[in-house]
Amino acid sequence: MTAPAPATTAGPVPGAAPAVPAGPREAYREALTALAAEDERVICLDSDLGGLERSFGDRFPERYVSTGIAEANLFTVSAGLAARGLRPYAHTMATFAATRATEQLKLDVVGTGLPVRVVATHAGLSAAHFGATHYCLEDLAVTRALHGLTVVVPADAREIGPALAALHELDGPSYLRLGRSATPPVHAGDVPPFRLGEAVTLRAGSDVTLVACGPLPVSFALAAADRLAGEGVSARVLQIHTPVPFDAAAVAEAAAATSALVTVEEHRPQGGLGDAVAEVVAAHAPRPVLRVAVAGPLPGRVDDHAGLLAATGVSADAVHAAALRALALAPPPTDRPR
């Protein structure tokens, strides 16, 4: 019954390529390790994701808990730890968090209101060449429907530290949605202050609003806004980093100030950002809302992250085209009560 000796073969493969620029997981691990140095209640629960054992685990071995590849137990054990005053960070891939262990998430994490932090990587199509089993295009729908769960989606690696710091202060449960590989930074200069539940206006604009959530969608929205500007169309870009609680006021204000909206997300059209925006716009300032989201069957050929998104309808070109379509649907400004 003695546990086998721990394997000690973790580490880079000899001769492997040099490290790539910091992606979301590297930034996250650094932020969590820094947080654990400040707060001894932080416990890292890991389901064999790879990386946490060398970063957090090396630094705080007594607070690194491997639950093995067993996500149901991962979430519920986390709830038990939180019930006794600890601050568990439970790590798995988004698809396992939202669609394998959903009931544990619903009952034991969200249902209890305990401060469990679920950290979900490989969201959307970011698992790229790993294939369909590792994609997650449903987690925003699931997590938005779980009452009392705070949901955060940083748009680049630099937002992750501030997002984590904000989430750590919460008394209730949270879901942090991360991708897998590095994506372009979305902020030209400093990262704006991260305030939970507050949308960020990345570009001012008066014709159309592009509401975007997540790393590549925000990049696509910014690129589309640049192209629209060259064509004489003024596009506002609103970044949603906190799908729940949703900044309905910012969306309603943007809707009132522009003629149409386009939502951009790395998720299925059902239940995600598009629905959240449409719900607010329909109630407060009815305008056309078009969705740029992952549509149709999953690609049958390997591609990189952006390539897969483009193949399923999410790209800067798609956002640009949707903005023009949305504006064409909108009644002329003079016919519209202001």
Place this chain on the structure above:
Amino acid sequence: MSATTTEPPASLAAGAPAPTTEEAALRIRRAVVDMAAGRQGAHVGGSLSCADVLAVLYFGVLDLPGDSFVLSKGHAAPALYAALAARGLLDEAELAGYASPGSRLFGHPSRGLPGVEFSTGSLGHGLALGCGLALAGQLREESARERVFVLMGDGELQEGSVWESLMFAGHRRLSRLTAVIDRNGLQQTAGTEGSLSLEPLGDRLRSFGWEVRETDGHDHGPLRAALAAPSESGRPVAVIARTVKGRGVPFLEGRVSSHYATLNPALHRRALAALRAAGQVAR
């Protein structure tokens, strides 16, 4: 409820003399039978099978406040409510409202009720909760003496998540965790061995790193010894309590149909009479 329970319960909280575990078990069974006679009926068979385990835990083993208890087989809520009321943690008068509009007593326990820390009833969650509570104690020295008890159904062991938790507890050597398995052998529609077999259960649990104790789940002496003794091996403890579904009510005992039943007035009277007779024998 007061019409059918013959004497007012002695409340520990009120400083009255503590009932013996045998007396407590009888009170739990009476209350369960009363709840099953209500309009909604109750999970009576599995509530009666674990009445002795609950009585021994709440009146002989649990150090409250301090120790933790999770009713993983949440459908035995009637037995838990009765135990909590007998222990003085819940107002006995509330039992009469079981499963009725306005009552806090749902068919499965909901968190927020005194003595109920987690909502249970979806099977396969309680052991993982217990693992988390026990792990917290292992990680935090100040709660090093706290023990965690989880009462599970045997049919519940068919849930895959249970085996994730069994593996985890064995691996982490969560020695302050005790899982009690109400081994009544029956589930809703069949025997466990015909539905999805569990045997050899003791061997299976041992192979997952648990210290296993098998005991009669109705004989309070050995049951108490099995529940009270801390882990001797440094491993989590599994108590396989061999029980009879519907125990104490002859027309329910050992029957699959006892799983959920609504007792009509005649059956209710018969059940109470059987319990009364058993109580006189016990005295």
